[in-house]
Amino acid sequence: MMNKPKKLSRSKIRIKKNDIVEVMAGRDRGKTGKVLRIVEEQDRLVVEKVNMIKRHTRPSPTTGQGGIVEKEGSVHVSNVRLVCPKCSQPTRIGHALSGDGKKVRICKKCGEMLEG
Numbered sequence: 001m002m003n004k005p006k007k008l009s010r011s012k013i014r015i016k017k018n019d020i021v022e023v024m025a026g027r028d029r030g031k032t033g034k035v036l037r038i039v040e041e042q043d044r045l046v047v048e049k050v051n052m053i054k055r056h057t058r059p060s061p062t063t064g065q066g067g068i069v070e071k072e073g074s075v076h077v078s079n080v081r082l083v084c085p086k087c088s089q090p091t092r093i094g095h096a097l098s099g100d101g102k103k104v105r106i107c108k109k110c111g112e113m114l115e116g
C-alpha cells in the first residue's frame with residue numbers, strides 16, 4: 001500500500017461563530033441561519049433554527065409547565081456552505097493575508113474579506 005502524504009491536521013472548520021450558513025443536506029436543506037456554536041472535535045456546527053430536535057421535559061418549579069422544548073441539533077460542517085455577508089451568495093472560503101500580514105478569510109466569489 002502506498003502512503004499518501006498526510007495533510008496538516010489543522011481544523012477543517014473555516015466557518016466561525018456568527019457566520020451565516022446555508023444548509024445543503026437533510027431535512028432543512030436550503031435554510032439559512034446563524035452559526036451559534038462550533039463543535040470542533042466532531043466537525044459539526046449548531047445553526048440557529050436548523051435541525052431542530054424536540055425534547056420532552058417534565059414540569060418543574062424552574063421551567064414551569066413541562067412539555068416539548070425545541071432545541072437545535074448539530075449539523076456536519078460538510079453539509080453547510082457559508083453565505084457571504086458581502087455578496088450574499090453561498091460561497092467557499094479562501095485565505096489571504098491582509099495588509100498587516102494577518103491571515104484572513106476571504107469569499108471566493110467576490111474576493112472580499114469576511115471579517116471586520
Ligand SMILES: [Zn+2]
Pocket residue numbers: 084085086087088089091107108109110111112
Ligand atoms: Zn462574497
